[in-house]
Amino acid sequence: MTKHSILxxxxxxxxxxxxxxxxxxxxxxxxxxxxxxxREALNVASRVAPAVVLLDVGMPIMDGIEACQQMKQxxxxxxxxxxxxxxxxxxxxxxxxxxxxxxCLKDADFGRLExxxxxxxRGDLWIDSSIAHKVLRALPKSGxxxxxxxxxxxxxxxxxxxxxxxxxxxxxxxxxxDRLSIKKDTVKTHIKHIMDKLAVSDRTQAAVKxxxxxxx
Numbered sequence: 001m002t003k004h005s006i007l008x009x010x011x012x013x014x015x016x017x018x019x020x021x022x023x024x025x026x027x028x029x030x031x032x033x034x035x036x037x038x039r040e041a042l043n044v045a046s047r048v049a050p051a052v053v054l055l056d057v058g059m060p061i062m063d064g065i066e067a068c069q070q071m072k073q074x075x076x077x078x079x080x081x082x083x084x085x086x087x088x089x090x091x092x093x094x095x096x097x098x099x100x101x102x103x104c105l106k107d108a109d110f111g112r113l114e115x116x117x118x119x120x121x122r123g124d125l126w127i128d129s130s131i132a133h134k135v136l137r138a139l140p141k142s143g144x145x146x147x148x149x150x151x152x153x154x155x156x157x158x159x160x161x162x163x164x165x166x167x168x169x170x171x172x173x174x175x176x177x178d179r180l181s182i183k184k185d186t187v188k189t190h191i192k193h194i195m196d197k198l199a200v201s202d203r204t205q206a207a208v209k210x211x212x213x214x215x216x
Contacts, residue, residue, distance in 0.1 A: 003030035004051035004121055009041040009067070010083070011059045015106070019054070022110050028118060038062030042070055045078065052117050055100075057084040057091050065094050072099030079120040083113070092131055102126030102170075119170025125204045126170045127211065156197055156215065163190040165216040168207045 006029055008016050016034050023029045033048050035041040038055075039062040045053065053071060057064040068080045081102035082095040095103055101120040104113055105128055116126040156164065159180075166176045173187045180187075191203065200206045210216045 003028055004117075005029070005031035005033065005048060006117065007033045007035060007041060007044055007048070007050040007053045009035045009038070009053060009059070009064070010056040011036050012056075019113075023114075026114055026117075028121075038064060038067030038070075041067050042074075045071060045075065049075070050078065051121060052079045052081065054081050054083045054113075054117075057082055057095065065091070065098050068095060068100050069098040081116055081120060081126065103131055104128050105131065115170045118172070122172065123202075123204060124167070124170055125207050127168070127207075129169065156194060160190055160194050160197070161215065163187065164194055164206065164210050167191070167194075167203050168210055168216050 006023060008019050008023075010016050010019075013036070016036075020032050020034065023032050031048070031050075033044050033050060035044045037059045041053065041055065042062075044050075053068075055064040055068055059067075064082060064084070068082065071078055071080055079101045080099065081104055082091075082100045083104050083106055084091070085106045092103055102116045102125065104116050104126065108128060112128070116128075119126045162180060163176055166179060171179065173184050173191070176182075177184045177187045191206075195201065195203075195206055198206055198209050200209055
């Protein structure tokens with residue numbers, strides 16, 4: 001079992017301390033580091049190279065959006081989850097444009113935050129379901145020709161839609177199987193069919209396409 005280090009960045013000392021205590025109970029977390037603003041986060045990240053950064057949007061000195069952008073430029077493989085109380089569409093799109101791997105609200109259940117960390121470490125995209133709906137509503141309607149990568153080639157079955165929803169939520173194949181009471185190999189088969197039908201090559205692309213087209 002591979003363990004990962006995380007960096008918690010927030011100007012709220014109590015929130016950082018609370019998250020530290022919770023993450024100390026997680027089997028997949030090896031080290032926990034802290035920073036109180038974006039500039040400090042960059043300095044800490046350069047020293048400890050965390051696998052995942054939990055980054056607040058609104059902070060003094062350097063906000064989370066700018067810090068995320070600089071982190072992804074310097075360390076493209078570093079995973080960044082925006083952890084914030086802001087559900088404003090402008091903040092969401094700014095974070096995603098800066099390269100964030102996930103966007104999670106601070107008032108979300110800790111289990112979902114833990115799932116978000118596990119998801120981005122695996123290379124998946126995590127967007128909290130309540131935020132995903134805001135993203136879909138904010139996307140402009142396309143009035144021009146559709147490019148081949150935007151085509152949904154074949155309708156997904158009900159079961160495939162269930163699996164796709166859980167992919168968007170960041171669950172692993174085993175977790176999807178447990179949730180739907182099906183075998184892991186069956187999950188893999190469904191995911192292959194989903195990727196074929198959506199004309200994508202990996203889970204992250206499937207999740208993005210699902211959100212873009214309102215499939216989940």
